Amino acid sequence: MSGADPVPKQSHFRKLSGYDFYQDVLGTPKYVVAPMADRSELAWRILSRRYGGQLVYTPMINAKVHIF
Numbered sequence: 001m002s003g004a005d006p007v008p009k010q011s012h013f014r015k016l017s018g019y020d021f022y023q024d025v026l027g028t029p030k031y032v033v034a035p036m037a038d039r040s041e042l043a044w045r046i047l048s049r050r051y052g053g054q055l056v057y058t059p060m061i062n063a064k065v066h067i068f
Contacts, residue, residue, distance in 0.1 A: 029054035 022028060034048045034057035048056040 008013060032053070033057070 005057060031053050032055040033048050033053040045056065045058075
């Protein structure tokens with residue numbers, strides 16, 4: 001072992017609840033948009049930005065399609 005203290009140090013950051021995260025970190029976005037799985041990629045992101053999406057999710061990735 002490296003001799004480091006096995007007890008983790010206390011973080012000075014507090015964990016935010018769901019609404020606190022939405023309000024404090026994301027800035028309470030009014031327009032939240034999310035695509036349908038396997039139906040959109042770049043076009044979705046372009047249209048979402050163009051028409052005022054403030055919080056935009058990316059499409060779900062199908063892990064069976066990708067070989068890692």
